[in-house]
Amino acid sequence: MESATNFFRNRYSLTGLESTLNEEEKAFQDMMHRFAEEVVRPAGAALDKLTPEQVIAPNSVLWEVYARFAELGVMEILASDEVDPVTEARLMQIMLEELAWGDSGIAVSLGAGLSPLMHAKMFENQFVMEKLLANPGIGCWAISEPDHGSNQIMHGKGYATQKPNCIVKFDGDKLVINGQKAAWVSNGPVANFASLFTACDFGGEELGQCVVVVPMDAKGVSKGKPLDKIGQRALPQGEVYFDNVVIEKEWLLVAPENYGAAFESQLSLANAGMGLMFTGLARAAFEHALDYAHERKQGGFAIIEHQDVQRRLFDMFRKVEMCRALSHRVNEYIAAAPRPSLLAAAASKVSVTDLTFEVATSALQMFGGNGLTKEYPMEKLLRDARAAQIEDGCNHVLSIKGGSLLNKDNPLA
Numbered sequence: 001m002e003s004a005t006n007f008f009r010n011r012y013s014l015t016g017l018e019s020t021l022n023e024e025e026k027a028f029q030d031m032m033h034r035f036a037e038e039v040v041r042p043a044g045a046a047l048d049k050l051t052p053e054q055v056i057a058p059n060s061v062l063w064e065v066y067a068r069f070a071e072l073g074v075m076e077i078l079a080s081d082e083v084d085p086v087t088e089a090r091l092m093q094i095m096l097e098e099l100a101w102g103d104s105g106i107a108v109s110l111g112a113g114l115s116p117l118m119h120a121k122m123f124e125n126q127f128v129m130e131k132l133l134a135n136p137g138i139g140c141w142a143i144s145e146p147d148h149g150s151n152q153i154m155h156g157k158g159y160a161t162q163k164p165n166c167i168v169k170f171d172g173d174k175l176v177i178n179g180q181k182a183a184w185v186s187n188g189p190v191a192n193f194a195s196l197f198t199a200c201d202f203g204g205e206e207l208g209q210c211v212v213v214v215p216m217d218a219k220g221v222s223k224g225k226p227l228d229k230i231g232q233r234a235l236p237q238g239e240v241y242f243d244n245v246v247i248e249k250e251w252l253l254v255a256p257e258n259y260g261a262a263f264e265s266q267l268s269l270a271n272a273g274m275g276l277m278f279t280g281l282a283r284a285a286f287e288h289a290l291d292y293a294h295e296r297k298q299g300g301f302a303i304i305e306h307q308d309v310q311r312r313l314f315d316m317f318r319k320v321e322m323c324r325a326l327s328h329r330v331n332e333y334i335a336a337a338p339r340p341s342l343l344a345a346a347a348s349k350v351s352v353t354d355l356t357f358e359v360a361t362s363a364l365q366m367f368g369g370n371g372l373t374k375e376y377p378m379e380k381l382l383r384d385a386r387a388a389q390i391e392d393g394c395n396h397v398l399s400i401k402g403g404s405l406l407n408k409d410n411p412l413a
């Protein structure tokens, strides 16, 4: 018998109230959905049950996911100059929603994996771009430090004056890196390249901050133990250590005088991406609840017959559509705007991840006792959604930051 989700997909569209995809976008969505359904979702479910060490072991299915994703050619599409920013943004929103519909931990890993390439393009460094395209691997964005988590979000430019844990020293035509980044770096244990946002000693009176891409096979780079955590367990996370790492100055993407703007751009990109991805998780949770409500019989009839069950499903449905509406609006706005808008991106990230957690909680409740068991997908989705409220900035802190951008006397507003 046809599932309720498929019935509504045929009546509306794969993602619900979607009306504006052109032919190319539709083909891209079909390709991404197939990948999410056949590769990402089963891999995410399997990886969730493993230890962090097993997740990154040579025989782990994670490597197959990376290889199959590379075959889709997304890196080449994003690196191409022929794709204009708005088209790129629309492809990104299709891709990230589908990937996270499959598994949000894997979606974050694949998204973060593109960071060095996206940064090389954004900050227009042809040397780094060519190196990355010649030797494609997994990337990471390394910014959080043991003593600077929320502090980075609150005071993106300026934290470096407060005892940074990682410093790049400018030394003629070389860069010398010492210190460490926090255990939270997504892909830290598996990355081939790190996009390092960090403090620098550039010879000025005070420390500054800069962005450098670091090849992770450089002498002196080492990786910490992969982190064991409650949700998004398919996403490998861990410290990155730098012990007198020397690289050429060509790897510098952003000099200290431009760091503030670069930080705002990257955090905007990351927060906008979070909104797109977690719309996918909300949709997955809603679909599971919708199907279960049609299948589960209590006292001889399906629970969907109860008006209150229908009302609860409607509540989830409208929240998923709210997530998509806001995250797409923000993403397309940022792509076309003359300067990145953290105000817009934080609004998307905070709203979507809070709504997604609400949807995941209601969807779990729909399964009754079964929602709590590992035999059903709901408890995993709840754990994955919970992590998102801290990821890329705690929602409380991002809200304070967003509020500060509504003060017209704030120079960043």
Ligand SMILES: Cc1cc2nc3c(=O)[nH]c(=O)nc-3n(C[C@H](O)[C@H](O)[C@H](O)COP(=O)(O)OP(=O)(O)OC[C@H]3O[C@@H](n4cnc5c(N)ncnc54)[C@H](O)[C@@H]3O)c2cc1C
Binding pocket: 112, 141, 142, 143, 144, 145, 148, 149, 150, 151, 153, 154, 184, 185, 186, 187, 232, 387, 388, 390, 391, 392, 393, 394, 396, 397, 400
């Ligand atoms: C799944 C996941 C993926 C991540 N991926 C990456 C990544 O790829 N790269 C990377 O560099 N980092 C990454 N992070 C790190 C993430 O950005 C930080 O965890 C986050 O910024 C919070 O920092 P913290 O964990 O050190 O918490 P803290 O900063 O120690 O915060 C602790 C508590 O204090 C509160 N708090 C702190 N400062 C303030 C303030 N000024 N005002 C009010 N309340 C405050 C916070 O809200 C929180 O409740 C990831 C985190 C997670 C969970």
